Amino acid sequence: MxxxxxxxxxxxxxxxxxxxxxxxxxxxxxxxxxxxxxxxxxxxxxxxxxxxxxxxxxxxxxxxxxxEALFQAVVRDNIAGRFAEWNAELDDFPGTSAELVHHAMRQWWERIGQTQAAGITKIMMSEGPLFPELAAFYQNEVIAPGHALLRRILQRGLDRGEFHLPNLDWAVYSLIAPMIFLVMWRYSMAACCPSERAIDPLPFIETQVNLLLMGMQVRR
Amino acid sequence: MxxxxxxxxxxxxxxxxxxxxxxxxxxxxxxxxxxxxxxxxxxxxxxxxxxxxxxxxxxxxxxxxxxEALFQAVVRDNIAGRFAEWNAELDDFPGTSAELVHHAMRQWWERIGQTQAAGITKIMMSEGPLFPELAAFYQNEVIAPGHALLRRILQRGLDRGEFHLPNLDWAVYSLIAPMIFLVMWRYSMAACCPSERAIDPLPFIETQVNLLLMGMQVRR
Amino acid sequence: MxxxxxxxxxxxxxxxxxxxxxxxxxxxxxxxxxxxxxxxxxxxxxxxxxxxxxxxxxxxxxxxxxxEALFQAVVRDNIAGRFAEWNAELDDFPGTSAELVHHAMRQWWERIGQTQAAGITKIMMSEGPLFPELAAFYQNEVIAPGHALLRRILQRGLDRGEFHLPNLDWAVYSLIAPMIFLVMWRYSMAACCPSERAIDPLPFIETQVNLLLMGMQVRR
Amino acid sequence: MxxxxxxxxxxxxxxxxxxxxxxxxxxxxxxxxxxxxxxxxxxxxxxxxxxxxxxxxxxxxxxxxxxEALFQAVVRDNIAGRFAEWNAELDDFPGTSAELVHHAMRQWWERIGQTQAAGITKIMMSEGPLFPELAAFYQNEVIAPGHALLRRILQRGLDRGEFHLPNLDWAVYSLIAPMIFLVMWRYSMAACCPSERAIDPLPFIETQVNLLLMGMQVRR
DNA sequence: TATGAATGAGCCTTCATTCAT
DNA sequence: CATGAATGAAGGCTCATTCAT
Structure with missing residues (x-):
């Protein structure tokens, strides 16, 4: 700044x-x-x-x-405006779909999770219900594209026969859950109890994703 | 109430x-x-x-x-004031420490997680940093006793030779994590995207606790 | 006050x-x-x-x-709320319709025109177009009942065979015109050129009404 | 423009x-x-x-x-600056004074009343009291010359023995009154109740002036 | 004990006017 | 000459808290 x-x-x-x-x-x-x-x-x-x-x-x-417009501009500037780029990157990924999931989660941490942009997520979870227009904006500009992005990733795994997913939506939430947890941990628990040594985010993501993939990948 | x-x-x-x-x-x-x-x-x-x-x-x-005092009274009435009772229950538990962990988590869901009291947790995570006096109060009256309670449970496992825990604090956080996640899911994600089918909380807790115990229990 | x-x-x-x-x-x-x-x-x-x-x-x-609500309350308190009473008085009038017209105009001057309530009329003429909600309120609560009241008076003359009115609306406006003029004179001209001796309102009304009645009354 | x-x-x-x-x-x-x-x-x-x-x-x-200066320039450009020309036209008028009064009123309608310039009159009546400097300016640059112009016209009638006027000022106001009424009608009543059929201005002026002349002209 | 009228600091937003470029 | 970025005072409205009754 x-x-x-x-x-x-x-x-x-x-x-x-x-x-x-x-x-x-x-x-x-x-x-x-x-x-x-x-x-x-x-x-x-x-x-x-x-x-x-x-x-x-x-x-x-x-x-x-x-x-309100200022806040929306902040959201666009830091999150919403980047989905185009992220979607494009997705197309060029060379590895397996499992690697892509790992990659995507790591990228999220580096570009959002560990930056101030994650604070926006916290705000929306905290105050969204009180500001319906903001919530609607966030739903349209962030949540919907975000879900679509994750769904595309998982669909790639399905199309290539790498994943077996009885419920695509459920799988998307499984990927979102650890991100939400990390954000809340960072902005709430860590803010309340600063003395505590924080969770190490990257290994945490690694572990969570491995667990999820274990259930999603096609057994051979 | x-x-x-x-x-x-x-x-x-x-x-x-x-x-x-x-x-x-x-x-x-x-x-x-x-x-x-x-x-x-x-x-x-x-x-x-x-x-x-x-x-x-x-x-x-x-x-x-x-x-502020009103809010503090609400916190005491719904959470803080119950630790004495919960601690007492702990002393009388007859089973193994693994069973106690399961029991404690289920009890938390029934008495806090699924009740309105969980909303207090959400409030503190959302607004705590903005009201330092409230945050300090919550830290003293809820977080500290809560951690102490969990630590006592784990210590029981250590004392009885049932658990092997290189880092007690870390183990406590591992138990807190799924509780926080469930609360945030209920009050934020579910509030934002009400259409989505919610996570089933009890099985979720069961699974998480089993996973954790797997790493905590002494192998024989 | x-x-x-x-x-x-x-x-x-x-x-x-x-x-x-x-x-x-x-x-x-x-x-x-x-x-x-x-x-x-x-x-x-x-x-x-x-x-x-x-x-x-x-x-x-x-x-x-x-x-806005304050202003509306002022309008109701000073004008709109009185139409019921005025309408009732109308029913009991014993004289000819020409006398009733004279009476109504004199009453208007005494109860509105010469009081501060006339200032409300001036405000609505001055600022009405800038505050559409106020204008709509005034139209419903004052202008419409006021026109209805005048129309009832003229209709009485028609029903009794005292008046001959090819166009009822036009006749209503003819009665309103001198009221508007007096209000504007009082609040605008007189405010601008306070030195000038004002029009004497009662004789002015008398003259105007006589002129109008001359055209409205049935010749015998 | x-x-x-x-x-x-x-x-x-x-x-x-x-x-x-x-x-x-x-x-x-x-x-x-x-x-x-x-x-x-x-x-x-x-x-x-x-x-x-x-x-x-x-x-x-x-x-x-x-x-403020902008507004004053607008007033000068549209009204105040034209009195010289109007006064000059007056000197050359060949007909009777009664004809001159009729002519002047018609000219007013064509050059001011029916143009946007009439809006300035409405503004001064509406907001004049709130902006004393504007009101003073308008008084000096428009009202005073306007009154002087009308007075000259009437004085011509007196000098030529055409008019009999016990009170010159009062006669001036009698001429101003219908102009004010037409302006307010146009900008306020017509703006509020656009549905209503408007007064036809030229016949209205004609009638009013005839009425006034009836009282002002010397009977022979 | 209970009431609810009263307070006033605080916040978002507007707009005439200035001035560096 | 022309621009338009910047200012800051002002106004409508909210709400935790006080206190006379």
Missing amino acids: STPFDPLSICCPTARRSRRKEARPGELLSAALDLFVEKGYAATRVEEVAARAGVSKGTLFLYFPSK | STPFDPLSICCPTARRSRRKEARPGELLSAALDLFVEKGYAATRVEEVAARAGVSKGTLFLYFPSK | STPFDPLSICCPTARRSRRKEARPGELLSAALDLFVEKGYAATRVEEVAARAGVSKGTLFLYFPSK | STPFDPLSICCPTARRSRRKEARPGELLSAALDLFVEKGYAATRVEEVAARAGVSKGTLFLYFPSK
């Missing part, structure tokens, strides 16, 4: 303002992500987001028409 | 009012539990709690000096 | 609070009428209304859920 | 920009008139005026130092 060294900001003062203009949404999004993750949706004040981005309250509303 | 048969409420009208007085806190506590679980801590209005308990806002503050 | 001498406020301090409670809505309505008439709807701040009624901002919202 | 054919805008590109520059105020004034009339003074946002004129908000403030 820091502002890295940027030669433009030194050499060409003329470009400063326009650069700023381009950078603003990103700075606001970044500040908003920080604060939403730290305090949740309801408890985050737009004025504080603006202050952290180094602008006034009014400026924030220049870029986002409402607090 | 149920109102058990009380002879006083029949025999003498003078005792009625005092009965009422004694019942007040319980009615408030019950209403508060309902609403806290439904809306979370911050989004629950004390006025609504009072209204649901059939009293005025002022009366609530007669029994509980603040919203 | 002043608080007249009230023996209750001296002799029985116990009754003070409850009296206050009953008086509040009236005091707020009165303060609101003053300010709405003085500044218009948009420019009136609820906080100022509350202050003028001697209470805090929050108290106002105890009695009226929104600024 | 229309943009008439202008050869400069075709022949030379260098002149284009300067033409543009000269046209700017007019385009802004035109956009401002539209929006002020549509929404009133307070509810019109300068940004929207600028947008409708096709320039940026900053540019508007280059030509008009404030919203």
Whole structure:
């Protein structure tokens, strides 16, 4: 979230303002992500987001028409907008479907689970029911594409004769469960009892996925 | 929260009012539990709690000096205050330690997991970090005694030579993990995607505990 | 709008609070009428209304859920709520229909035109188009009943063979026109050019009505 | 407000920009008139005026130092600035004074009453009291010259022995009254009850003026 | 003991005006 | 000249808590 060294900001003062203009949404999004993750949706004040981005309250509303829109932009920026890329990566995967499941889970941890983006998941689980419009947005932009992505992965295994899945939906939830657990652990238990040594996430995922695959793979 | 048969409420009208007085806190506590679980801590209005308990806002503050104190009383009434009883039950358990672990987890589901009390866990995970005083209270009154209880159970297995546990804390977390998962599933995933068929909790617990015991029990 | 001498406020301090409670809505309505008439709807701040009624901002919202509702209550209190009474008075009028028209217009001046209630008319003409919900409310609660009332008066003349009216609606507008003019004169012209001697309203009404009746009455 | 054919805008590109520059105020004034009339003074946002004129908000403030100044310029452009011309026309009128009164009223309808300029009158009646500086400006630049103009017309009748007027001011108001009524009708009643068939303005004026002249003309 | 009227700090959002580029 | 990013004061509304009755 820091502002890295940027030669433009030194050499060409003329470009400063326009650069700023381009950078603003990103700075606001970044500040908003920080604060939403730290305090949740309801408890985050737009004025504080603006202050952290180094602008006034009014400026924030220049870029986002409402607090809700700001949150949605944060969700898009950090999760929803990336499904296209992830789906594409899926097509090019060379290995077995079991390897693909492992790969996908590890990727999730690296790109979402261990980043602040995971905090968004926590927010939606915590406050979603209180903000129906946000919940609907999240359902459409994150949950639905996410489920579709996992279903595609499992379908690949089915199509190649690698998996045997009596219930595809159930299998999807089995993959989601450890992700949810890790997120809640990180943001809730770890936040409550910071003294405790946390679960080591990667081995945890490895173990869980192995267990699941044991039940999903076709026995030969 | 149920109102058990009380002879006083029949025999003498003078005792009625005092009965009422004694019942007040319980009615408030019950209403508060309902609403806290439904809306979370911050989004629950004390006025609504009072209204649901059939009293005025002022009366609530007669029994509980603040919203925070009300929540703490709810926590005590539903979870914290029961550890003494649970610890006592533990002493009398006749079977093996493996059976005790199974028993304890089933009991948790019946007395907490499947009741509204589980909602308190969800609230603390969702909003705990925002209300440090509440988090500290919960840590002292629930988490610490809960861990101690689980540790006692496992220690029993160690003392009797039934378990082999290189890391007691880690084993405790392994038992907590499925409980947290079930709670979050119930209050977040199930709340978001109500169409989905839920996990069957008792078999899920059974399976998880068996898996854990497999690694904890002394091989003979 | 002043608080007249009230023996209750001296002799029985116990009754003070409850009296206050009953008086509040009236005091707020009165303060609101003053300010709405003085500044218009948009420019009136609820906080100022509350202050003028001697209470805090929050108290106002105890009695009226929104600024809009407050305004509607003012309209009902001062105009809309009185049509029942006015309609009843109409039934008992003993004289000719021409006399009734004169009487109705004089009554309007005394009960609306010369009171602050006329300011509401000015507000609706000035700001109605900007607040569609208010305009709709006013249309239903004031304009429609008002037109109906005038139509009943004219219909009485038709039924008794006193009037000859090719177009009833047109005749209604002819009666409304001088009322509107007087209101605008009072609140706008007179407000702009206070130095000018105002029109004398009663003679003006008399003249206008005579002119209209000249065209409406059946020649014999 | 229309943009008439202008050869400069075709022949030379260098002149284009300067033409543009000269046209700017007019385009802004035109956009401002539209929006002020549509929404009133307070509810019109300068940004929207600028947008409708096709320039940026900053540019508007280059030509008009404030919203108030913009409104004043609109008033001058559409009403105040034309009194010189109207006064001149008056001197050349060949007919009787009664004809002149009729002529003046018809001219008012054609040049003000039926154009958007009448909206300015409505604005001043609606919002004048809220913006004292605007009201003072309007008083000086429109009301005073307007009254003077009407007074000159009536004075002509007196000087020529055509009229008999015990009270000149009162006669002036008699002429203003129907204009005000028509404006309010157009912008308020017609806006509220669009279904109603409107008054036909020219015959209305004719009738009113005839009535007034009846009382003003010297009987022979 | 019980009531509920009253409070006031706090939050999201708007918009005229400024000024660096 | 022209731009449009930035400001910040202001306003409608909420709600935990107090206190006179």
